[in-house]
Amino acid sequence: KQEVTQIPAALSVPEGENLVLNCSFTDSAIYNLQWFRQDPGKGLTSLLLIQSSQREQTSGRLNASLDKSSGRSTLYIAASQPGDSATYLCAVSYGQNFVFGPGTRLSVLP
Amino acid sequence: DAGVTQSPTHLIKTRGQQVTLRCSPKSGHDTVSWYQQALGQGPQFIFQYYEEEERQRGNFPDRFSGHQFPNYSSELNVNALLLGDSALYLCASSLSGLPTGELFFGEGSRLTVL
Numbered sequence: 001k002q003e004v005t006q007i008p009a010a011l012s013v014p015e016g017e018n019l020v021l022n023c024s025f026t027d028s029a030i031y032n033l034q035w036f037r038q039d040p041g042k043g044l045t046s047l048l049l050i051q052s053s054q055r056e057q058t059s060g061r062l063n064a065s066l067d068k069s070s071g072r073s074t075l076y077i078a079a080s081q082p083g084d085s086a087t088y089l090c091a092v093s094y095g096q097n098f099v100f101g102p103g104t105r106l107s108v109l110p
Numbered sequence: 111d112a113g114v115t116q117s118p119t120h121l122i123k124t125r126g127q128q129v130t131l132r133c134s135p136k137s138g139h140d141t142v143s144w145y146q147q148a149l150g151q152g153p154q155f156i157f158q159y160y161e162e163e164e165r166q167r168g169n170f171p172d173r174f175s176g177h178q179f180p181n182y183s184s185e186l187n188v189n190a191l192l193l194g195d196s197a198l199y200l201c202a203s204s205l206s207g208l209p210t211g212e213l214f215f216g217e218g219s220r221l222t223v224l
Binding site for chain 2: 004031032034036041042043044045046049051052089091093095096097098099100101102103
């Protein structure tokens with residue numbers, strides 16, 4: 001069964017800290033992995049997309065890495081800001097459907 | 111560049127009723143996928159439409175059905191609503207259903223079943 005897990009479930013940090021969110025998947029036969037941000041009651045905003053042949057992607061203060069062999073991806077957020085507070089979800093593509101993790105709820109305190 | 115748009119944003123139904131949700135994909139996209147997100151959980155794949163046909167389906171009963179129109183917009187229909195159908199329904203669009211393609215989501219339709 002294809003499953004995606006995310007650790008931690010929730011995280012609270014002071015402003016300015018660097019932080020790492022973790023995503024694990026059981027089936028390594030993936031096409032790509034995508035990280036999303038979701039604000040309460042809202043839709044999902046795409047942050048980064050990593051193809052299966054890539055090791056990492058960067059966008060601004062965000063960096064995502066992918067290790068297919070170990071079934072892991074990490075999202076690194078540098079110099080966190082209160083505006084980064086949201087739920088972060090990773091999703092793994094196995095073809096026509098994406099399998100989502102339950103998300104990490106991030107709070108950045110001013 | 112218009113993103114993915116969904117309607118309605120919120121709706122309330124009673125058990126046994128039927129509901130139709132609508133989605134217009136991002137400009138240039140031809141593939142629409144529907145997801146159900148219960149409170150506090152990640153989205154669950156319902157089905158994907160490409161070239162007006164259901165291409166793949168997740169583990170959802172036949173009460174959930176859909177349609178894609180020639181302009182690539184899509185509808186999700188749910189019959190015989192149950193309390194457990196209360197959720198945020200998300201539409202995502204992509205290009206040609208490529209497994210390597212990036213997904214773009216709308217803001218969702220919040221369904222409450224009483």
